[in-house]
Amino acid sequence: MKIPNLRLLKRKSNQVILTDSVVSDMSVKEEKPSATPVEEAMTQCPKCKQEYRKIDIKENMNVCPSCGHHFVISAERRVRLLVDNGFYKPLKCKVAFSNPLDYPDYEEKIVSLQEKTGMDEAVFTCVGAIDGYDAVIVVMSSKFLMGSMGIVVGEKVTQAIEYADRKKLPLIIFTASGGARMQEGILSLMQMAKTSAAMEKFNLNGGLYISVLTHPTTGGVSASFATLGDITLAEPGALIGFAGPRVIEQTIGQKLPEGFQRSEFQMEHGFVDQIVSRDKMRETLAQILRLHSKKGR
Amino acid sequence: MIKEIDEKITEIELEIEKLKNEEIVDEAQIYVLKRQKHDLVRMCKDLDAHDKVYLARHKKRPKITDYIDNIFEDFFEQKGDALGKEDGSIYGGIALYKGLPVTVIGHRKGNDLQENIKCNFGMPGPEGYRKALRLMKQAEKFGRPIITFIDTPGAYPGLEAETNGQSIAIATNLAKMSALKVPVIAVVTGEGSSGGALAIGVANSVLMLENAVYSILSPEGYATILWKDSSRSAEACDMMKLTAKDLYNYGVIDDIIPEPLGGAHLNPKNVYKNVDKHISKELEKLVKLNPDELAKHRYKKFRNIDSNYMNLL
Numbered sequence: 383m384k385i386p387n388l389r390l391l392k393r394k395s396n397q398v399i400l401t402d403s404v405v406s407d408m409s410v411k412e413e414k415p416s417a418t419p420v421e422e423a424m425t426q427c428p429k430c431k432q433e434y435r436k437i438d439i440k441e442n443m444n445v446c447p448s449c450g451h452h453f454v455i456s457a458e459r460r461v462r463l464l465v466d467n468g469f470y471k472p473l474k475c476k477v478a479f480s481n482p483l484d485y486p487d488y489e490e491k492i493v494s495l496q497e498k499t500g501m502d503e504a505v506f507t508c509v510g511a512i513d514g515y516d517a518v519i520v521v522m523s524s525k526f527l528m529g530s531m532g533i534v535v536g537e538k539v540t541q542a543i544e545y546a547d548r549k550k551l552p553l554i555i556f557t558a559s560g561g562a563r564m565q566e567g568i569l570s571l572m573q574m575a576k577t578s579a580a581m582e583k584f585n586l587n588g589g590l591y592i593s594v595l596t597h598p599t600t601g602g603v604s605a606s607f608a609t610l611g612d613i614t615l616a617e618p619g620a621l622i623g624f625a626g627p628r629v630i631e632q633t634i635g636q637k638l639p640e641g642f643q644r645s646e647f648q649m650e651h652g653f654v655d656q657i658v659s660r661d662k663m664r665e666t667l668a669q670i671l672r673l674h675s676k677k678g679r
Numbered sequence: 680m681i682k683e684i685d686e687k688i689t690e691i692e693l694e695i696e697k698l699k700n701e702e703i704v705d706e707a708q709i710y711v712l713k714r715q716k717h718d719l720v721r722m723c724k725d726l727d728a729h730d731k732v733y734l735a736r737h738k739k740r741p742k743i744t745d746y747i748d749n750i751f752e753d754f755f756e757q758k759g760d761a762l763g764k765e766d767g768s769i770y771g772g773i774a775l776y777k778g779l780p781v782t783v784i785g786h787r788k789g790n791d792l793q794e795n796i797k798c799n800f801g802m803p804g805p806e807g808y809r810k811a812l813r814l815m816k817q818a819e820k821f822g823r824p825i826i827t828f829i830d831t832p833g834a835y836p837g838l839e840a841e842t843n844g845q846s847i848a849i850a851t852n853l854a855k856m857s858a859l860k861v862p863v864i865a866v867v868t869g870e871g872s873s874g875g876a877l878a879i880g881v882a883n884s885v886l887m888l889e890n891a892v893y894s895i896l897s898p899e900g901y902a903t904i905l906w907k908d909s910s911r912s913a914e915a916c917d918m919m920k921l922t923a924k925d926l927y928n929y930g931v932i933d934d935i936i937p938e939p940l941g942g943a944h945l946n947p948k949n950v951y952k953n954v955d956k957h958i959s960k961e962l963e964k965l966v967k968l969n970p971d972e973l974a975k976h977r978y979k980k981f982r983n984i985d986s987n988y989m990n991l992l
């Protein structure tokens with residue numbers, strides 16, 4: 383039996399202690415904000431049609447208080463809700479925009495998305511502790527060009543995997559992506575091979591990888607690192623698949639059954655260990671990390 | 680443009696065949712037709728991306744079965760994923776290449792509709808990818824080099840394929856291929872579309888026929904996603920940079936295998952010879968590496984595949 387070689391330190395201190403120089407010093411704490419007029423505005427849950435103030439949904443981890451529908455949540459906020467006392471350290475990745483196809487207006491599009499989302503790209507990488515266990519945490523955001531994977535996203539994910547490998551830390555990736563980034567052509571496709579190869583190296587070195595599939599995880603991301611987890615979790619109701627439902631419907635010439643490709647469907651077909659709602663995510667991840675913190679023999 | 684020329688060439692070829700079979704052979708007329716054909720073929724010098732997509736999908740284009748018949752010997756076909764299904768869209772087995780046992784795997788397209796239905800037009804489901812992986816792991820066990828032939832419109836986007844884990848099957852191939860400890864050579868012979876192509880393409884050497892195409896998605900799919908209009912696929916062909924020359928410039932492929940003017944189907948024997956020559960050249964280089972070096976070489980190749988386009992802050 384292969385024994386995972388993990389250095390998981392349970393510490394009393396809340397502060398993440400990191401000595402590596404690639405990690406910058408920035409920690410943010412989730413504080414209770416007072417509701418702005420925008421947050422006071424009403425919104426309707428697409429699932430149960432119930433009306434809520436935006437702030438009520440926000441304060442419930444972006445989950446509908448009545449039916450449990452999981453709304454999109456920003457990458458950074460997801461991390462803050464997850465890690466001990468909201469402390470985390472972003473991983474530095476010095477990769478900048480590139481436009482290999484000379485795709486028209488692509489750079490402008492990225493710049494405007496950066497301003498709108500406050501993210502540099504569709505993925506956020508950091509190190510944080512969950513119930514005292516350090517982990518590399520990677521979160522994709524569907525708000526940034528549908529979380530599509532181009533060179534920068536692929537490189538950031540790969541560097542995060544390599545960082546976890548070097549530091550012997552467990553790796554947690556929250557996926558949310560429509561797939562490979564069309565605007566970067568073949569080099570986007572190659573990110574699938576690049577990330578999967580890095581993941582296999584991490585795997586062969588005994589690293590623990592927990593994949594958390596969130597809505598939506600499709601195409602080139604679902605067909606690469608998203609489905610390579612030792613443990614695969616999914617948020618309720620997430621769309622998970624290789625081909626999108628519309629493409630499948632066109633291919634087979636009929637409507638797809640209700641719930642097809644959703645988290646529950648994937649679990650039923652053996653591709654997901656457990657479906658975990660957002661409010662249970664922290665404790666579930668902590669449990670998995672705890673169970674891997676000691677060698678099996 | 681190429682479509683009209685190619686159809687005209689086919690017409691002339693048929694006409695020549697017909698004349699040759701007549702009791703009194705009209706040599707003069709055959710000569711005239713051959714001249715006409717020659718002039719038409721010469722018009723195929725400067726093909727654009729859209730032309731190449733046409734040629735890459737040509738129904739008479741050499742297929743994996745042709746390559747196996749003409750380049751390899753003593754082929755033993757292996758069927759099935761050993762998990763419950765045989766997927767005809769992936770064809771593979773053991774063969775001798777210049778006396779050396781190798782594993783050959785590739786997408787399979789048929790020569791007619793009936794054959795194409797059997798092999799699902801070269802669009803694998805998860806079972807096909809699992810079968811490919813089974814054959815690759817076996818090749819690794821017995822120290823056989825692996826040669827793959829890529830020619831697919833993409834992984835099959837069907838209900839059953841999704842239900843049985845299309846995503847994880849492709850992902851697993853990408854991961855496991857990257858660490859194989861035997862030489863892997865991939866040849867893109869026709870259309871290499873999406874993850875469905877890459878899933879047997881994580882190789883030490885990636886070769887590509889001159890008129891083959893390799894892309895993130897089919898041009899029709901690309902046009903649909905970006906402009907919600909599949910009829911703009913010709914425009915997408917240019918935009919996508921999917922020709923062998925483009926990919927060579929990107930550093931995604933290692934070498935381009937020349938084709939006869941007008942496309943591989945006009946002179947398949949010449950194509951087999953060129954493909955053979957290129958495989959042999961790559962294999963000669965790779966067999967010098969030990970198992971760990973082979974895995975490292977492949978890992979590095981894909982780790983740095985975009986390095987020419989990696990801008991640092």
Ligand SMILES: [Zn+2]
Nearest residue numbers: 427430446449
């Ligand atoms: Zn609701």
